Amino acid sequence: MADGHAVDRWDLLDLLPARAGRAAGSLYHRLLDSAPWAYQRIYTGTEQAGGAGPAARALLRTARSRVLRALPADTGAVVSTYPGASHVLGSLRLAGELRIPALTYLTDFSVHPLWVARGIDRHLAVHEVPAAQARARGAAEVRVCGPVTDPRFRPARGGERAAARKRFGLLPGVRYALLVAGSWGVGPVRQVAAEIRACGVAVPVVVCGRNQALARQLAADGIEHVHGWTDDMPNLMWACDVMVQNAGGLTSLEAFASGLPVVSYRCIPGHGAANAAALDEAGVALWIRDATGLPAALESLMEGRTGLRQRASGLSLVPADPALGPAATIADACLPAERPAASGPRRAPHASGKPGAPGRRSGVRLGTTFAPATAVWASAVCTAVATGQDAPVLLRAVQHRIDPDARNTSHPAAVPAAENLP
Incomplete structure (x- = not known):
């Protein structure tokens, strides 16, 4: 155009x-x-x-x-x-x-x-x-x-992160894990949200897409931050500290462009697991294969050197x-x-x-x-x-x-x- x-x-x-x-x-x-x-x-x-x-x-x-x-x-x-x-x-x-x-x-x-x-x-x-x-x-x-x-997906500048948190009702000083599962909200989303909350490392923020039934179930489970179809993923990514995904699609690429570290966990079968393996091989998204590894992986991505390396690797994908x-x-x-x-x-x-x-x-x-x-x-x-x-x-x-x-x-x-x- x-x-x-x-x-x-x-x-x-x-x-x-x-x-x-x-x-x-x-x-x-x-x-x-x-x-x-x-x-x-x-x-x-x-x-x-x-x-x-x-x-x-x-x-x-x-x-x-x-x-x-x-x-x-x-x-x-x-x-x-x-x-x-x-x-x-x-x-x-x-x-x-x-x-x-x-x-x-x-x-x-x-x-x-x-x-x-x-x-x-x-x-x-x-x-x-x-x-x-x-x-x-x-x-x-x-x-x-x-x-x-979309060019809107880029690292946050200046006060954009704080403004994004305020927009979505997220508190300063709290670490948040953005959980995405496609426009259909498929996969064991409720289980993953519960596991993230239980590990105590981050508070889950779940995007359910068009799956309204899933959104209702998560709210009934006590998950505080649940979103359906949203047109503001760039701000939501700026507001969070790590993204947990299960399919390896475009959302992962948008997270890379935003400087948000990505982890693959409890992936859907077929292309979900295959993408997780390839993303892990490329060094741009950590693949967690076992629930026992979830807390340490989230911690390292949000605060450790693993997260710094992955942010740099993800951003390097976007042509300057x-x-x-x-x-x-x-x-x-x-x-x-x-x-x-x-x-x-x-x-x-x-x-x-x-x-x-x-x-x-x-x-x-x-x-x-x-x-x-x-x-x-x-x-x-x-x-x-x-x-x-x-x-x-x-x-x-x-x-x-x-x-x-x-x-x-x-x-x-x-x-x-x-x-x-x-």
């Missing part, structure tokens, strides 16, 4: 026929809530098989023509932040039906085989750990370009120069020096964005499948894997949009935020 690009945003699930995408999303939610063991089996099965089975691939093929129709003729590049979308785009590229660059932004620190699709031109990674995993799985042209987060970040890499792919004319979505000629501003590329579109990427803001989602080897359902990745005027994060605004995504 700020760089002169128009951005169109599509959710792949909306492009599947007969409301199949919505049904798949509901099933995915139910699996995480009621049968996490089944989701773990699906995740492990597809990982061992190296990807989705024939039924899942058949379902994705039904979206091909709809994806093509969704792209305006002047589209310059298409960015996927969801494995299923990457496979649709890759197949279109291989068939010659999509003649513009297709990129995958790897939103997680762990890379499941479903993330890597043949035909994708470029894979973008947050850190070298997921980049190495992607290369090992055969991904084409992997680049490390850092996270995509926006020209080195994901949006610039996407824009670079969108506008190569020369591209032969072809039918279908293609690069538009340079155009002036406004009088007196030559060279602005306002006529160029970045088509995005599932979430947008712009020169200033971009969105990302946490991983949601597709299906078992022969399972008939495509599991959902919930979209996240960073919007300066309407943001809800208990993991997005007007749409679920990735920090609140499972």
Whole structure:
């Protein structure tokens, strides 16, 4: 946008026929809530098989023509932040039906085989750990370009921390642990909140997302600071001393950008545990595997050298120069020096964005499948894997949009935020 690009945003699930995408999303939610063991089996099965089975691939093929129709003729590049979308785009590229660059932004620190699709031109990674995993799985042209987060997520300055505490009714001199569990509030959130309170090291502050039942249960448990869907996660992060998460999605990246140390604890199965391992390997988030280690880990992150190291590691992920970040890499792919004319979505000629501003590329579109990427803001989602080897359902990745005027994060605004995504 700020760089002169128009951005169109599509959710792949909306492009599947007969409301199949919505049904798949509901099933995915139910699996995480009621049968996490089944989701773990699906995740492990597809990982061992190296990807989705024939039924899942058949379902994705039904979206091909709809994806093509969704792209305006002047589209310059298409960015996927969801494995299923990457496979649709890759197949279109291989068939010659999509003649513009297709990129995958790897939103997680762990890379499941479903993330890597043949035909994708470029894979973008947050850190070298997921980049190495992607290369090992055969991904084409992997680049490390850092996270995509709203610019509001940054370390607190001056009196911002004190003001944030006052805003949320948090007391000075008390240490607080921010507990997040995605927009659905999945996982053993009540248990973790109780354990944090019982260990006496920090007071839990819980964000439940859209899970109103969970918020009521936590209030009945005596947890004092409980929030539902909130549009002020930057201030909430400034107000707290450490963040406890269970999925490793965008909220973790936002915490890194805010200078808030992160711990992974009692993670949801599948991508939650895989992300915890990758974050721990990268040295940006401590993974607590046993309840006995919780008090010491929280203490070291809030007051010890571990916390100082992790703050520095997290902040180092955010490019100091926006020209080195994901949006610039996407824009670079969108506008190569020369591209032969072809039918279908293609690069538009340079155009002036406004009088007196030559060279602005306002006529160029970045088509995005599932979430947008712009020169200033971009969105990302946490991983949601597709299906078992022969399972008939495509599991959902919930979209996240960073919007300066309407943001809800208990993991997005007007749409679920990735920090609140499972």
